[in-house]
Amino acid sequence: MAISASLRWQIFSRDGFKCCYCGKQPPDVVLEIDHLVPVSRGGTNDSENLRTACMACNRGKSNNLPSSDLLNQKPIPVENLEEAAEQTAQFCRYLEKKQNEIQRLTTLVDQYWRMKTDNASLDPKYLSPFIVRFGLRAVIMAMDIAINQNILDGRYVFGILRNWRDYGLPSHLFSNDINIDMEKS
Numbered sequence: 001m002a003i004s005a006s007l008r009w010q011i012f013s014r015d016g017f018k019c020c021y022c023g024k025q026p027p028d029v030v031l032e033i034d035h036l037v038p039v040s041r042g043g044t045n046d047s048e049n050l051r052t053a054c055m056a057c058n059r060g061k062s063n064n065l066p067s068s069d070l071l072n073q074k075p076i077p078v079e080n081l082e083e084a085a086e087q088t089a090q091f092c093r094y095l096e097k098k099q100n101e102i103q104r105l106t107t108l109v110d111q112y113w114r115m116k117t118d119n120a121s122l123d124p125k126y127l128s129p130f131i132v133r134f135g136l137r138a139v140i141m142a143m144d145i146a147i148n149q150n151i152l153d154g155r156y157v158f159g160i161l162r163n164w165r166d167y168g169l170p171s172h173l174f175s176n177d178i179n180i181d182m183e184k185s
């Protein structure tokens with residue numbers, strides 16, 4: 001009987017999306033499900049009989065012997081796999097939410113820049129990491145420094161931010177409450 005997509009997912013999750021024989025992970029390898037006892041010899045689709053293996057190891061094209069620690073571990077029962085899968089899903093939703101929030105803040109900061117300077121947008125690819133690192137207030141402060149000096153060039157703003165990243169925030173400009181709390185928003 002074919003292995004269902006959800007069972008594949010559970011086995012891959014249990015084994016950490018890693019080949020149990022050689023330890024390689026996507027995108028270096030394509031993962032498959034290996035039957036410890038082959039189906040042809042009566043092996044079942046019970047989770048205890050299934051291992052994550054890369055294509056090369058699974059099809060015997062690799063020299064790796066099935067002796068890794070992972071293989072000696074007692075497999076996790078399926079009830080726990082469901083819980084692990086649910087936690088993985090929750091974690092993905094959390095990351096997605098966080099990503100959306102970073103995007104929202106980046107747009108806000110960029111709007112501030114365009115409003116004050118009539119200039120083109122700042123590249124979110126460069127802007128977002130600084131927002132994550134310093135928070136809104138510090139990034140806007142860097143923009144204000146550029147605006148006050150009438151250097152209305154995004155590259156100057158990023159130069160200031162890079163200086164702060166490499167040499168530390170100037171303490172005279174900031175109190176210690178500049179970091180936004182992503183959890184609250």
Ligand SMILES: [Zn+2]
Binds near residue numbers: 022
């Ligand atoms: Zn492998």
